[in-house]
Amino acid sequence: MPLQVSDYSWEQTRTAVFISVPLRGVSVRDADVFCTENYLKVNCPPFLFEVFLYAPIDDESSKAKIGNDTIVFTLHKKEAAMWETLSLSSVDKEMMQRIREKSILQAQESAKEAMEAKASARREDQKYTLNVMMKIEEEERKRIEDMKENERIKATKELETWKEHQRKAEEHKIIQREEKLYQQEKQIEEERKKLKHKGLTRNSISRNLATKGRNSEIIFFEKLKEDSIPAPRSVGNIKINFTPRVFPTALRESQVAAEEEWLHKQAEARRATNTDIPELCDLKEEEKNPEWLKDKGNKLFATENYLAAINAYNLAIRLNNKIPLLYLNRAACHLKLKNLHKAIEDSSKALELLTPPVADNANARMKAHVRRGTAFCQLELYVEGLQDYEAALKIDPSNKIVQNDAEKIRNIIQGTELKS
16 A cells, blocks of 8 residues: 655745655655646655646646655646645545546547657658658769760760861871872973973984984984983882771772771770779789680580679679670570570660671671560560561571571461451
């Protein structure tokens, strides 16, 4: 049975009530305080302090101070007025029970509202945090896109500058050849004039000596004949330079600009190797070479170890993502493992890098179309698959295997249309 605390004291003003509850011989810090607008309770075994307040108080702003074996309450009144007593008079047990139950319900509702408010505030904070993160990611994505666009513009300008330099160098060579031909023609023309002048001089001298004796005429004629022989030409070397051709293409079918652009892209791709990745610092030098990794992946593919081959191609692509054959070979591995969507993605990326279309990359483009078309057909997207096979046939019209596969796809499409 708890001991009721009766030796408490209280004071009041028009706006506040001050209650001092002594709890001697116990640890006041372990006291359980419960307060609502009409009810105040302190439970600190073996003591119990309970009061049914005369008028409502603001329990949110009220305070309790614990120390020196005493709890001092500062209760703020809801209405400014002087109370006649601290607690209600003539309160029976039933009324006390009702006040207790009502106070507990009020406390539960207040706790529930506080919890909901806290949860709402947490949701708002999470929403705000999510919005901030989305904004940061959007800014980062835009920054990366701007960086890529600037790099693309820079590469385009460098390519245009290189083309302009090549064009000017070619024009300079043509001007030099024309100037040399002009000098040679001028020299030949001067030699012809000298020969013509010597011939005229010889005829004049012959006419003047016609009246002289036959012997003198013969002697002078032999002398003039010797004088009319031109001097030997000076010794010299003429160098003929031929422009090297990478593609054996007839001039009427030449795609020099496209071929030069393809060679320039391949040279840039070979220089684009990124070996500064921190997690790759422990690799051997040969393992940091994309070409070595590509050959390693090809050997693993030949032994039907497709997962290991994909790992080799993945590492090579991390080192250099500009080499189309890496994506093309990885697409073949995904096709073997039935990773059809990844096979389509890698084939499309390979076709994107195999530009401009020239004879040197025709075989790779044909393979990319066939592998993407095969993946489409295995996904039962026969129309898209047929489009890729027809594109492959435009590159290599004489390929019988591709012709037969394209015909089979046409038959499947026609059969599907007839059934529907």
